[in-house]
Amino acid sequence: MSDLKLTAEPRTQFGKGAARKIRRDHKIPAVMYGHGSDPVHITLPGHDAMLALKSSNALLTIVLDGKEQLALAKDVQRDPIKPVIEHVDLVIVRKGEKVVVDVPVHLEGEAGPETVVTTDHTSLQLEVEATSIPEHVVVSVEGAEAGTQILAGQVELPEGAALVTDAEALVVNVTAQVTAEALEAELSEAEAEAGIEREESDEAAGSAPAAGDAAAEAGTAADEA
Structure with missing residues (x-):
């Protein structure tokens, strides 16, 4: 049996304006339906409902006008920015029901x-x-x-x-797990298939002598000979 008990109040005002007023009063608009009964519009205590609805598939005992009703939280609409629940859909369930x-x-x-x-x-x-x-x-x-x-x-x-x-x-x-070497080989293969030629890295370019320097070194060696 659910040990999450919330005392609800009947709700008679509807629309966005009414919903905003309910939330300003630190309460949450909700609707409870199922088993062929007419939807019942209620408000839930904000803080207690937030705690109870932290886990998914929360089974609640709703106390309304002194009567208890088991209900499953079917849809919880949350504000995309603020930590606020905007509306809750509750489905009436019975003990032993699947x-x-x-x-x-x-x-x-x-x-x-x-x-x-x-x-x-x-x-x-x-x-x-x-x-x-x-x-x-x-x-x-x-x-x-x-x-x-x-x-x-x-x-x-x-x-x-x-x-x-x-x-x-x-x-x-x-x-x-893909190793760095395997990832590099896969990238090189994909670039080759796409006809992409890599530019020589600065490090590689720095390690190789420039053409002019090589020629100058060759000329010096010839003069010394």
Whole structure:
């Protein structure tokens, strides 16, 4: 059961102006819907709601007019600049009901030496009980060698969770680290194919004697002979 309890107030005024006034009062406009019921427009306490909605898939107990209702935070609209929540969509859920949510992927461990670990899927879609939504799923890359690929179907899921994401979807890819020499060779090959000629570097030019200097040195040697 959710231990994130928020006391809400009914909302009767709508529009941008009303929403701005609600936020000025350190509250958050929200709407709660689901299970065939009419949408209920409410306001949430700003500070408490910000804390409760720090984690994704937050399951909340909304207290409205003395009655409690379980709700899942479905859409949280945040200000792109300020640390402010502009609006929240809440979906009514019931104890024992299953929901489909996106659960973040959390990597653990260190892959083998000289490897690069890439996460292709940062989250997996799972079907779980509304009251048992995991914070994340753990994928271990401990000691993984170059060439290792971990698919969605290979990820160990929490008890009671079912995978909705395609089981063949690539989650983690471990590749060999590219050395500076290999990168330089690849760049040179690409430039050659494109017909690009590199200019001689200042260092290389400085290490080679100029044509005039070489001729002068040759003339001096001849005079001495």
